[in-house]
Amino acid sequence: MKFFIDTANIDQITEAKSLGILDGVTTNPSLMAMEGIKGKDNIFKHYAKICDLVQGDVSAEVISTDYEGMLREAYELAEISEHIVVKIPIIKDGIKAICKLNDEGIKTNCTLVFSAGQAILAAKAGATYLSPFIGRIDDSNWDGMLLIKEIAEIYAVQGYDTMILAASIRSSRQIVDAARYGADVITSPLSSILGLLKHPLTDLGLEKFLADHRKSQG
Numbered sequence: 001m002k003f004f005i006d007t008a009n010i011d012q013i014t015e016a017k018s019l020g021i022l023d024g025v026t027t028n029p030s031l032m033a034m035e036g037i038k039g040k041d042n043i044f045k046h047y048a049k050i051c052d053l054v055q056g057d058v059s060a061e062v063i064s065t066d067y068e069g070m071l072r073e074a075y076e077l078a079e080i081s082e083h084i085v086v087k088i089p090i091i092k093d094g095i096k097a098i099c100k101l102n103d104e105g106i107k108t109n110c111t112l113v114f115s116a117g118q119a120i121l122a123a124k125a126g127a128t129y130l131s132p133f134i135g136r137i138d139d140s141n142w143d144g145m146l147l148i149k150e151i152a153e154i155y156a157v158q159g160y161d162t163m164i165l166a167a168s169i170r171s172s173r174q175i176v177d178a179a180r181y182g183a184d185v186i187t188s189p190l191s192s193i194l195g196l197l198k199h200p201l202t203d204l205g206l207e208k209f210l211a212d213h214r215k216s217q218g
């Protein structure tokens with residue numbers, strides 16, 4: 001399973017990269033706004049910076065909701081770097097745009113996915129990645145992880161190549177469950193990735209090993 005970080009924050013991306021386990025980055029308009037980046041030039045420069053840093057797939061989302069507008073933005077974004085993956089919402093014009101971009105060899109991430117039906121259409125259209133929003137499904141009292149499981153079963157039966165990218169992850173446990181239920185990729189905040197390291201018995205065990213070592217050294 002690939003590990004992406006879900007942020008546009010350079011410090012957090014740098015820290016995740018330093019772990020050696022980072023495969024890519026996902027962003028969205030809300031995450032870009034959180035960094036205070038305004039204006040097309042600055043936004044494009046920021047994407048370029050992230051791509052240079054990560055040297056892996058970096059999802060950059062279109063703002064347009066019509067076919068022509070999405071394609072125009074997609075071509076501009078794809079020019080920034082070979083690492084750019086164009087993030088497109090699962091709406092009618094989005095599916096058309098994904099088909100076209102797939103035909104032209106431009107990678108896409110189909111976003112705002114909340115159902116297996118949407119996942120089937122995105123795979124048929126040839127999306128590179130599919131982003132079901134686990135946390136937001138849980139927020140609405142459904143089970144985001146069951147959706148990952150259902151999509152993984154359908155994609156396996158049908159032999160679809162689209163990679164399931166479990167998104168809107170808010171806890172380390174969700175990363176574990178996503179791995180278990182068949183996600184190809186998770187994207188998560190740095191805190192949930194680092195949270196995977198935590199176990200009190202590891203801390204206690206290490207403390208004891210170091211104490212015993214100190215004793216044996218006199």
Ligand code: G3P
Pocket residue numbers: 006026028131133135136167168169170187
């Ligand atoms: O990758 C999509 C993700 O950023 C959405 O996360 O926490 O806003 O639901 P969240």
